Amino acid sequence: MSFTGCQSKSREITIEEKRCPRCGAEVEIFSVDAEAKCENCGFTVYNDMMSCVQWCRHARECVGEELYEKMRRVARRREERKQLTSE
């Protein structure tokens, strides 16, 4: 019996086009990739909005002001919960 993992079932890989927050060029990113580099300026564009908010210097511009604040709150709450359970 071969075990292939739960992710391999019918996970379609798609390519998404994101806009680089630094130079405005289009960056192609695979749905399975967490991040991709802008070919124009080398800036790292994040696929996952959560990791963008946490690691990206331009997160505010990437996801927009409103969403940025919302995600920041969610991220902070997650961190707090993590700290609580580890103690």
Ligand SMILES: [Zn+2]
């Ligand atoms: Zn760029």
Ligand SMILES: [Zn+2]
């Ligand atoms: Zn970003």
